[in-house]
Each structure stands twice: as structure tokens, then as C-alpha cells.
Amino acid sequence: MILLKHFRHYYIKYGWSFLLGILLLIGLDYFQLEIPRIFNQVITGVEEGTVTQVGDILNLIYYLIGIVIFMTVGRYLWRVLLFGNGRKVETDIRLHMFEHAAKLSQNFYSNQKIGGLMSYFINDLNSVKELYGFGLLMLVDGLFLGAMVLIRMFSLNLVMTLYAGIPILLMGVLVYFLNRKMQAKFKLRQESFEQMSDFTQESFTGIQVIKAYVREAKEAITFDRKSKKLYDTTMTHVKYSIVVNIIIDVMITLVILSVIVYGSILIAQNELKSGDLTEYISYFFTLLWPVFALSWFMMVNGQAQASAKRIYGFLETKPDVVDKPGVLEEVKLDGHIKVENLNFNYPDSDEYVLKDMNFEIKAGEMVGILGKTGSGKSTLVELLLHVYQPKPNMISYSGHDMTDISIKALRDHIGYVPQDNFLYSDTIRNNIGFSFKDQIDEDWLHEVSKLSDIYENVMSFKEQYDTILGERGTTVSGGQKQRISIARALAKDPTILILDDSVSAVDTKTEEAIISNLRKIRKGRTTLMIAHRISTVKNLDKIILIEEGRIIGLGTHKELLKTNPTYQEMVKLQTLEALVEEGEQHA
Numbered sequence: 100m101i102l103l104k105h106f107r108h109y110y111i112k113y114g115w116s117f118l119l120g121i122l123l124l125i126g127l128d129y130f131q132l133e134i135p136r137i138f139n140q141v142i143t144g145v146e147e148g149t150v151t152q153v154g155d156i157l158n159l160i161y162y163l164i165g166i167v168i169f170m171t172v173g174r175y176l177w178r179v180l181l182f183g184n185g186r187k188v189e190t191d192i193r194l195h196m197f198e199h200a201a202k203l204s205q206n207f208y209s210n211q212k213i214g215g216l217m218s219y220f221i222n223d224l225n226s227v228k229e230l231y232g233f234g235l236l237m238l239v240d241g242l243f244l245g246a247m248v249l250i251r252m253f254s255l256n257l258v259m260t261l262y263a264g265i266p267i268l269l270m271g272v273l274v275y276f277l278n279r280k281m282q283a284k285f286k287l288r289q290e291s292f293e294q295m296s297d298f299t300q301e302s303f304t305g306i307q308v309i310k311a312y313v314r315e316a317k318e319a320i321t322f323d324r325k326s327k328k329l330y331d332t333t334m335t336h337v338k339y340s341i342v343v344n345i346i347i348d349v350m351i352t353l354v355i356l357s358v359i360v361y362g363s364i365l366i367a368q369n370e371l372k373s374g375d376l377t378e379y380i381s382y383f384f385t386l387l388w389p390v391f392a393l394s395w396f397m398m399v400n401g402q403a404q405a406s407a408k409r410i411y412g413f414l415e416t417k418p419d420v421v422d423k424p425g426v427l428e429e430v431k432l433d434g435h436i437k438v439e440n441l442n443f444n445y446p447d448s449d450e451y452v453l454k455d456m457n458f459e460i461k462a463g464e465m466v467g468i469l470g471k472t473g474s475g476k477s478t479l480v481e482l483l484l485h486v487y488q489p490k491p492n493m494i495s496y497s498g499h500d501m502t503d504i505s506i507k508a509l510r511d512h513i514g515y516v517p518q519d520n521f522l523y524s525d526t527i528r529n530n531i532g533f534s535f536k537d538q539i540d541e542d543w544l545h546e547v548s549k550l551s552d553i554y555e556n557v558m559s560f561k562e563q564y565d566t567i568l569g570e571r572g573t574t575v576s577g578g579q580k581q582r583i584s585i586a587r588a589l590a591k592d593p594t595i596l597i598l599d600d601s602v603s604a605v606d607t608k609t610e611e612a613i614i615s616n617l618r619k620i621r622k623g624r625t626t627l628m629i630a631h632r633i634s635t636v637k638n639l640d641k642i643i644l645i646e647e648g649r650i651i652g653l654g655t656h657k658e659l660l661k662t663n664p665t666y667q668e669m670v671k672l673q674t675l676e677a678l679v680e681e682g683e684q685h686a
């Protein structure tokens with residue numbers, strides 16, 4: 100039940116302190132029940148005349164003080180032990196989940212919504228934590244305190260306990276069902292809240308588009324609708340919980356009244372002492388918590404089991420790109436790449452995206468990969484990076500089949516500038532020095548920034564390299580983002596550098612400067628540049644022209660210009676475009 104299958108070992112890891120917390124809790128439960136007994140002894144003593152002065156109950160007072168001290172210290176300790184362990188388990192599971200998430204392949208992220216993934220880490224993990232901390236408390240109190248208090252109530256008066264106990268137990272069952280219903284209402288409220296916050300977040304992110312399309316009023320109407328829905332679902336939940344609380348209060352009051360009436364009759368008939376009734380009523384109030392705790396526990400447990408199932412599902416997802424046994428962990432690559440009969444379809448599609456590709460890149464060559472959008476350029480470099488799993492003997496590096504090299508060893512040799520140029524919301528220094536364990540060397544930082552033509556821009560920022568990028572800081576332009584990403588890849592000084600459409604957002608002059616810098620510093624090391632523009636690739640050692648997943652041309656700019664009709668067409672079209680652009684600028 101509470102020992103969730105995959106997380107059992109966490110209980111074992113923190114077993115001793117969980118056990119200590121539980122024992123303390125049971126001890127506290129026991130001593131808590133001593134207080135009504137002490138009151139009974141005092142009241143009965145006064146009634147029977149055996150207690151006439153403080154001295155007569157001095158031992159009881161000391162006992163009471165002892166109990167209060169024990170309870171104060173004990174309460175602190177069990178909270179630290181049980182709730183603290185709940186948090187520790189949560190932290191451990193979260194780390195395990197994060198490490199697992201980092202191992203999962205690109206394909207998983209292509210098919211999984213990030214919002215859904217986040218909810219494993221936030222909502223589901225929270226439900227599991229609740230079970231480990233609060234759930235454990237409710238279970239222990241429900242069973243032990245419930246049993247101890249019932250035994251005491253039965254020993255005081257059997258019949259009265261049956262009268263009071265049965266409705267209370269029924270109430271526990273009722274609370275369980277009411278809580279389940281309330282949970283459903285709460286879920287609706289939560290969903291409305293999530294919808295509203297998603298909408299708000301998207302509106303703020305896309306505020307430029309909203310303004311450009313003059314959609315402010317329409318957005319406000321949609322927001323109002325979502326906000327009203329949140330209000331309605333919140334009110335339904337609040338009203339429902341008020342009704343539930345009133346029902347419970349009324350039922351408790353009725354049972355208490357019956358106990359008092361029945362107890363008074365027994366006192367009148369000399370079958371019960373008034374001290375016993377006082378003790379009994381105290382026990383009755385104490386019994387409410389374990390009964391409710393058990394029904395809440397069942398709910399918390401149900402939620403945690405469902406959440407744990409989702410987390411297991413995630414943890415059981417196997418990464419589909421992994422090293423095969425016995426791969427080379429240490430390998431020296433010189434930048435030579437050979438692609439033979441490469442065919443590739445994405446895991447969830449039967450259609451081949453790359454078809455029968457064959458080419459060779461010598462160590463130290465600068466190669467352009469050119470093609471229209473959707474022709475398969477990014478897919479090719481993702482395969483070269485082993486982000487997807489190619490079949491054996493299709494790609495080799497320095498004579499080693501790619502699948503024989505460990506993914507880590509291969510990627511250690513490659514510097515990659517992805518198409519989306521993702522940058523962290525961190526300082527420019529940390530973004531450029533991302534591949535370094537410690538801080539990047541200051542001279543090297545300046546050097547790679549100059550080579551990628553971002554140095555002047557960084558110097559113009561007030562905080563220079565300490566400028567924070569992204570949501571928390573400065574927004575940089577698309578071209579600046581690209582150049583910071585290039586600097587990040589250059590900083591690694593890799594054997595193979597792959598730039599996926601990385602100079603598309605900079606002007607031709609900057610592009611020329613970056614390429615000429617690359618030529619200088621990448622001498623002897625392989626560089627692959629994906630591009631749409633002829634200007635990016637025309638001075639490179641070799642151009643691979645791709646169309647619909649096939650290589651339709653391979654050679655230098657001059658060679659392709661002579662022999663390849665598609666290339667000739669592209670050059671013509673792009674020259675024309677450049678002329679029109681120039682004309683517009685003049686005009």
C-alpha cells in the first residue's frame with residue numbers, strides 16, 4: 100500500500116529515522132491519552148474528598164509537566180523526522196527523475212509535451228511526498244492512536260462507546276466519499292487555474308503579436324471568460340467544502356450531545372463518575388482525528404498511487420539512443436567522416452527522410468550542406484551527433500563505425516551550434532563557457548567572442564560578460580544570439596564543428612567576417628556548415644547539395660556551378676533576390 104513499488108528503497112535508505120519518527124509518534128499518542136486520565140483522577144479525588152490541597156496531587160502535576168515537556172520536544176522531533184524524511188525522499192526521487200530525463204533521447208522530447216513532463220516533477224512528486232510525510236503520520240495516528248483511544252473508551256464504558264463509536268466510524272466513511280467528491284471539484288478548479296495561467300503566460304510572451312494584430316480587446320474577452328470559469332469552479336469548491344464542514348460539525352455535535360445526555364443519565368444512576376465522563380469526552384474528541392486521518396490517508400494514498408504510476412511510467416521509459424556494450428570510451432578522432440548508404444526514417448514514421456546518402460569529409464575540410472527547407476539537413480547532423488540511432492556501418496569517424504564509439508566520447512569531439520540557438524537565462528560568460536567545468540579562461544573568452552564577431556556587442560552592454568540573457572535580463576537580437584552560440588561552440592575548440600544554419604540572421608558582411616575567422620582558426624579541423632544561402636558556402640572546400648533527403652550534388656562552388664542545374668538555379672535566384680534587396684535599400 101504505502102510502500103510504493105519503485106520507491107521502496109527510499110524507505111530503507113531513511114529506514115532508521117522513519118522508524119524513530121514513528122516510535123516517537125506512538126509514544127506521544129500514548130502520553131497524550133494520559134492527560135484526560137490525570138484530569139479524571141483530580142476530579143474524582145476532589146469529589147470523593149481524597150484531594151483537598153495541591154500537595155495531594157503534586158505527583159500528578161509533576162507527571163503532567165513531564166508529559167508536556169516530552170510532547171513539546173517529541174512533536175518537534177517527529178515532525179523533523181517524518182516530514183523531513185518525506186522531503187528527503189522527494190529530493191532523491193526528483194534527482195533520479197532529472198537524471199533519467201537527461202538520458203532520454205530526442206525522440207522522447209519530440210513526442211512529450213513539456214507541460215506534461217513538468218507535472219510529473221511538480222504535481223505527481225508532490226502527491227508522493229504527501230504520502231511519505233503526512234500520509235505516514237495519518238496512517239500511524241489513525242491505527243495506533245485510534246486503537247489506543249478506543250481501548251480506553253471501551254474500558255470506561257462499553258455501551259456508550261458503541262453508541263458514540265459507530266456513528267463516528269460511519270462519519271469516517273462518509274468523510275472519505277465526501278473528500279473524493281471534493282477532490283474532483285478541486286481538480287476542476289485547478290484545471291481552470293492552469294488554463295488561465297497558461298493563457299496569461301502565452302499572452303505576455305506573445306504581446307508583440309497581440310499588439311501588431313490589434314487583438315488586445317479580444318484577448319481581454321478571452322481572459323475574462325477564463326477568469327470567470329476560475330471564479331465559478333472556485334465557488335463550487337468553496338460552497339461544497341462549506342457544506343461538508345457543516346455536515347461534519349453538526350454530526351459531531353449531535354454525537355457529543357448524545358454522549359453527554361447518556362453519560363449524565365449514567366451519573367444520575369450512579370453507574371458513572373463525573374470524572375469518568377470528562378475523561379470519556381476528552382477521548383471522544385481525540386478519536387475524531389484518527390478516524391478522519393484514516394479516511395484522508397486513503398485519499399492521499401489513492402492520489403499518490405496514481406501519481407506514482409505516472410512517475411513509474413516515465414522512469415520506465417527506456418532511452419532509445421544508447422551505447423551498445425563494449426563501445427570505445429576513449430577514442431582519438433581526427434575529423435574524418437564517412438557516410439555510406441545512409442537511409443533514415445524517424446522512429447514514429449515509415450517515410451525515409453534521408454535516402455541512400457554517400458559522401459566523405461576529409462579531416463580538416465570545411466564543408467557546406469546546402470538544401471531547401473525540409474530537405475533533411477538538420478536530420479543529417481543530428482545523426483552525425485548520434486542524437487538518433489543510425490544502423491551500423493552507415494556513418495564512421497576516423498575509420499571507427501559510429502555505433503562502436505561511446506556517445507560521450509563522440510560528442511566530446513564535436514562542437515554544435517543548433518538551429519534554435521538556445522541560450523540559458525544566465526550571464527553571457529556562463530553561456531559561452533557552457534562546456535567548461537569551471538569558469539572559462541578570460542583571454543579565451545575574449546578570443547572566441549572576437550572570432551564570432553560578438554565582442555563589440557558584449558562590450559557595449561553595461562554589465563559586459565556579466566549581462567544576464569533571456570527572461571531575467573537583456574534580450575539579444577537573433578543575430579547576436581547566433582553569434583553567442585557560435586562563440587559557445589568555438590570555446591570548446593572541437594575537432595569537428597557543426598553549425599546548423601547559424602549565420603542566417605546576420606548580415607552578409609558579418610557572415611563573411613565570421614567565415615573568414617573560422618577559416619583561420621579551424622585550419623586542420625573539420626567544420627560543417629548547414630545553410631540556405633549560397634553566400635555562406637560558396638568559399639568552402641566542398642558543398643553537399645541535398646534535395647528531399649538525397650544528395651543531388653557534391654563538389655566545390657565552381658564545380659557545381661558548372662555541372663549542377665539545381666545549384667545553377669539556386670545561384671540565379673539568390674543573385675536576383677540580392678539585387679532586388681539592394682535596389683530596395685537604395686530606393
Ligand SMILES: Nc1ncnc2c1ncn2[C@@H]1O[C@H](COP(=O)(O)OP(=O)(O)OP(=O)(O)O)[C@@H](O)[C@H]1O
Nearest residue numbers: 209445448452470471472473474475476477478479
Ligand atoms: N522528429 C521528427 N519526426 C518526424 N519527422 C521529422 C522530425 N524532425 C523532422 N522531421 C521531418 O524530416 C524532414 C527533414 O527535416 P529537417 O529538419 O532535417 O530539414 P532541414 O533541411 O533541416 O530544414 P530547415 O532548413 O527548414 O531546417 C522534414 O520533412 C521534417 O518534417
